[in-house]
Amino acid sequence: MTLTWLDWLLMFVYFGFVLGVGFALKRKTTTSAAFFQAGRAIPAWVCGLAFISANLGAQEIIGMGASGAKYGISTSHFYWVGAIPAMVFLGVFMMPFYYGSRARSVPEYLRLRFDEKTRAFNAISFALMTTFSSGISMYAMAKLLQILHIFDRAFASLGLGPDYIFHVCIISSALVVLVYVLLGGLSSAIYNEVLQFFLIVSGFMPLVYLGIRDAGGWSGISRTVPEPLTHLWQGFGSAATSPMGVDAFGVAMGLGFVLSFGYWCTDFLVVQRAMAADSMAAARRTPLIAAFPKMLFPFLVVMPGLIALSVRPIDTPPAMVAQVAGDMRATVPVGVIPYKVREGTSEIVRDENGKPQLDYDLTVPTLLLRYFPTGMLGLGLTALLASFMSGMAGNVTAFNTVWTYDIYQAYLRPKASDAHYLWMGRMATVFGIAASVLTAYVAAQFNNIMDVLQLVFAFVNAPLLGTFLLGMFWKRATGHGAFAGLLTGTMAAALHHGLTLPLGAAAGVKGGWLGAIHIYPSEMAQNFWTAIDAFTVCFVVTIAASLMTKPRDDRELVGLVYSLTERPRDEQLPWYSRPAILGVIVLAATALLNLLFI
Amino acid sequence: MGLDVRVPVGVMFATMGVLLVTYGLFGDQSIYGRSLGININLVWGLVILTFAVTILGLAKLSRRG
Numbered sequence: 001m002t003l004t005w006l007d008w009l010l011m012f013v014y015f016g017f018v019l020g021v022g023f024a025l026k027r028k029t030t031t032s033a034a035f036f037q038a039g040r041a042i043p044a045w046v047c048g049l050a051f052i053s054a055n056l057g058a059q060e061i062i063g064m065g066a067s068g069a070k071y072g073i074s075t076s077h078f079y080w081v082g083a084i085p086a087m088v089f090l091g092v093f094m095m096p097f098y099y100g101s102r103a104r105s106v107p108e109y110l111r112l113r114f115d116e117k118t119r120a121f122n123a124i125s126f127a128l129m130t131t132f133s134s135g136i137s138m139y140a141m142a143k144l145l146q147i148l149h150i151f152d153r154a155f156a157s158l159g160l161g162p163d164y165i166f167h168v169c170i171i172s173s174a175l176v177v178l179v180y181v182l183l184g185g186l187s188s189a190i191y192n193e194v195l196q197f198f199l200i201v202s203g204f205m206p207l208v209y210l211g212i213r214d215a216g217g218w219s220g221i222s223r224t225v226p227e228p229l230t231h232l233w234q235g236f237g238s239a240a241t242s243p244m245g246v247d248a249f250g251v252a253m254g255l256g257f258v259l260s261f262g263y264w265c266t267d268f269l270v271v272q273r274a275m276a277a278d279s280m281a282a283a284r285r286t287p288l289i290a291a292f293p294k295m296l297f298p299f300l301v302v303m304p305g306l307i308a309l310s311v312r313p314i315d316t317p318p319a320m321v322a323q324v325a326g327d328m329r330a331t332v333p334v335g336v337i338p339y340k341v342r343e344g345t346s347e348i349v350r351d352e353n354g355k356p357q358l359d360y361d362l363t364v365p366t367l368l369l370r371y372f373p374t375g376m377l378g379l380g381l382t383a384l385l386a387s388f389m390s391g392m393a394g395n396v397t398a399f400n401t402v403w404t405y406d407i408y409q410a411y412l413r414p415k416a417s418d419a420h421y422l423w424m425g426r427m428a429t430v431f432g433i434a435a436s437v438l439t440a441y442v443a444a445q446f447n448n449i450m451d452v453l454q455l456v457f458a459f460v461n462a463p464l465l466g467t468f469l470l471g472m473f474w475k476r477a478t479g480h481g482a483f484a485g486l487l488t489g490t491m492a493a494a495l496h497h498g499l500t501l502p503l504g505a506a507a508g509v510k511g512g513w514l515g516a517i518h519i520y521p522s523e524m525a526q527n528f529w530t531a532i533d534a535f536t537v538c539f540v541v542t543i544a545a546s547l548m549t550k551p552r553d554d555r556e557l558v559g560l561v562y563s564l565t566e567r568p569r570d571e572q573l574p575w576y577s578r579p580a581i582l583g584v585i586v587l588a589a590t591a592l593l594n595l596l597f598i
Numbered sequence: 599m600g601l602d603v604r605v606p607v608g609v610m611f612a613t614m615g616v617l618l619v620t621y622g623l624f625g626d627q628s629i630y631g632r633s634l635g636i637n638i639n640l641v642w643g644l645v646i647l648t649f650a651v652t653i654l655g656l657a658k659l660s661r662r663g
Contacts, residue, residue, distance in 0.1 A: 006621055010614055017610040024601055046603055191603045198607055202649070206642045210633055314632055373629040375621045375639040379614065 002153050007378030014199065014382045018180055018192045018389070025184030025191070032421040035185030036401040037104060037276055042187070044282035046194055048289025051273040052297075053193035056200060057133075057391020058140040061301055061384065065367075066360035068305020069337055071243045072229025073597050074236075075305065076298035081256040084291050084590045086264035088583040090274070091287040094265050095579075096568050097472050098275055099283040101559050105275075106268040107406040113471045113560045115479030116410075121486055123406035125460050126268060127399055131432060134395035135439020140361075141388040142169035142440065148365050150381075170440055173385070177393050178433050182426055186276055186401070189393040193273075196386035197293075203383020204300045210371040211307035224310040224335075232597040245503075245522025254528025258535040262465035269398040280568055281577065288582040295590055301364075308363045309335040314370060334358060336366050392436070400428035459497070462531035463489020463538035470542050475554065475561040481546030489538025496533045502526045602661070608654035611646045618643030 029035050042050075067075040103109035107126065111119035145151060146165040155165055180188045215221045222230045228243055235241040236248040246254065264270060264287070274286035313336045340349040340359040349357045368380040404425045409416070416424075463486050470477040470485075501512035502523040511526055520526040558564050570578045622640025630637050 006617065006625075010617060013610065013613050013617070017606055021601070021603075021606055024606075028601075187601075191601065191606070194603050195607050195610065198611065198649075202611070202642075202646050206638055210636070210638065214634055371633055371638075373633055373638065375618050375625070376633070376642060379618070379642075 003150055003378070003381075004374040006375050007381065008154075010375075010378035011382050011385065014386065015176060017195060018176060021191050021195070022180030022183035022188045025188045029183065029185050029187065030422075032404070032418050032425060034187065035422050035425050036397075036404065038185070038187040038190055040276060041278050042190055042276045042282075044277055044285040045289055046190060047273050047277045047282065047286040049197045049293075050190040050193035051270055051286050051290040052294050053197040053200070053390045054189075054273055054394030055270055055391075056197070056297075056387055057394070058137040058144075058388045059133075059391070061200070061204075061387045062140060062144065062361050062364055064298075064301040065304045065308070065364035068302035069308055069335075069358075069360050069363045070305070072225065072231075072306060073298070073302065074229075074232055074243055075302045076232060076593075076597070077244075077251055077255060079294060079298050079302075080232075080590050080594055081251060082260040083264060083294055084586060085256060086260040087287040087291040087294065088587055089261065090265045090271070091284050091291075092579045092583050093562075094468075094472060095274055095284040095287070096280065096565065097560060097562075098271055099277070099280050100565070100568070104405050105401050106266060106271055107402055109560075110467075110471070110482070111406075111410075113557070114467075114477075114482045118467070118479055118482045118486065119406060119410070121483065122464070123402050123410075125490075127402050127407065129460055130269065130395040130399040130402075131435045132439055134392045134399075134433075134436040136443050137388055137391045137395070138170050138173060138436055139440035139443040141173060141385070142166045143444070144361070144365055144384075145169050147359075147362065148369065150369070170437055173389060173392065174433050174437050177389055177396060178429065181393055181396050181400075181429050185425065186272070186397050189397045190273060190276060192393065193390045196390040199379075199386040200383045200390075201293075201300065203380045203386075204304070206376065207367055207371055207380060208300060208303050208307070211304065211311065211367060214371070215307055215310040221306050221310045225306060229306065229309070230597075232594060239521055239525060242521075245520060245525040246528055250525060250528050250532075254532050258462050258465060258531040259528065261469075262461035262531070262535070266461065266464045266468050268402060269394050272398050272401065281570060281573060281579075284568065284579040285577060285582065288579055288586065291582075291586045295586060295593065304364050304367050305360075307335075308337050308367055311335055311370070336370050338362050338366060395436070396429055396432050399432040400425045403428040403432070459490060459493045459530075459534070462493055462534035466535050466538035466542055470539065470546070471561070473562045474543075474546075475557055475563055476546055476551050477542060478546045478549045478551060480549040481542045481544075484545040485538040485540075485542030488541045489534045492537035493530050493534035496530045497526070500526055500529075602657050604653045604657035608650045608657060611650035612654070615643050615647030615650055619647060 031039075033039055064075060064078065067078075098106070098109060101109055101112050103112055105123075107119045107123035110122050143166065146162060146169070149162075151165045152162055155162065155168075180192060184191075212218070212221070215224065218230075228234045233248065235243055236246075236251065239245055239247045239250065244251070270287075274283050277283035277286050337358045337360060340357040341347065342349055351357060365384070368377065368384070372380050404421055408424055408428075409421060413420075466489060467482045467486055471482060495514070497511045498514035499512070499516065500518045500520060501507060501516035502510060502520050502525070505511070505523070507513055507516060510523065520529065554564055570580075575581050618639045620643075622637050622643055625639070627637070
């Protein structure tokens, strides 16, 4: 497959519109509140779609498709267990404190509730993490587009080698995001996230439709792939039989509670979207509105993994067939998922038993090339690009806000003018993106994007949940307690990771760098239990240290702690706008989906 | 309140829809083997065009109201 003028035209239409949104908002972005908080004037549905789109980066589309092919429909646990309950909790219980306090960011909430050092710890680790994530995202996109070879001809006609595809992808996507965030700040990012949300859906819906049709429907897929892949909970009775190497308790506790609440309820990247809403009611509705499409996303992003296993390629390069003839294709279905090829050669990567390895990260893009003719291919690639950019812009806007408000204004230059902070926000956008580009080049040595990200979440986010839960729901929690909890929780995560190793991995970045005293059946199991461990340590230490230190006056905590804050009233709202009712509906629907695929 | 985001979304999808429909109608008809014989450019172009018209209509309604 190669691209035609039509595909290029569709891509440039998209670039034109995202940049256009930035230019349209330029005149309105004259204060720091407009730049960092979108003036707190965005309607709930826009915030809701931006909320989900900011999270829907490269690692999600590519990683979920890859996991769908590896673990099957159980990958939906990342949505139905690992996202929806936490999103509902955020909207119903936690948004009142984020939106109702005077905080402009999540770290700033920590300063109001606890103290300066807790905020500093969170702000610095968060700033590093966002830069890291957006670098990973950029790397993933560039690598992928290079491996697909669809740009080869265009680059060759310009006299450039395939290496340039990687550089041009990174620089051009970074530049587009840079320009629209510089111009319109958070509003620009949010409006473009809505645009990107619709694009992603419109690019992947026809793909799933054609794929399922080709596979002979769900029954066709069930006939082709190994049976456990089509069931959500089969084998989850024990870690030994579970496809992910984690039992149901580990999934519920590790993914469903610690990792998911730790991410959705405390990560400023997503919470920032809800904080930009035009009212308290809208802010609370934001994650709930987001939960509805999120609940259906497995059909868009996990299903391609199963489709890819069930269908046949149109044409496989003959060289490749010869290399693996009789090897594997006969025993395990590999569908259209290509084999992993050593970089720069056509040699297939094999494990120590000589078994050829599949390149799962290519699952989704391969399907795009398999089913889309020119035209739709342009739209599909644009959807992929849109997901990369929405993820990157989410990170960049969260980074520039935390840097400017929680690091620069807090510690470096406290009493400058608003215009100065607006200028600093724009500077932070520039160096945040520059740092991400640098990370993208460093990230080139890591392989599975999902696993690395999960690991980072486990270290930084898992203890955080303990801090926020105690901060919001236990007025006795103190700043010293919170800080001690965060510090020991993060150390516990590192220690746990250093002392354990997933089955078959070598000591190092995968863990066991202090000597492995426990072996987990999979990397995912190790990540979940690292998170559970960090959370528990943080929770216990925060309570213990709080009880030993001086509590704060109740009057100072009004609006920051559940028991001292008036409940937001929503009786005047119609039923479909009340957070609690929306929450119950989305939870019930999610439970139903679980039953459907049990 | 700033920009109504439905306008750029609607106009962008209208543009893309028109491009896909036009190509689906007048472009090379031999390329649809891979999409199971379905003229996916025409079909999906019409779908997103309908979406674009709907969302632009909603934007117009709320401006008037």
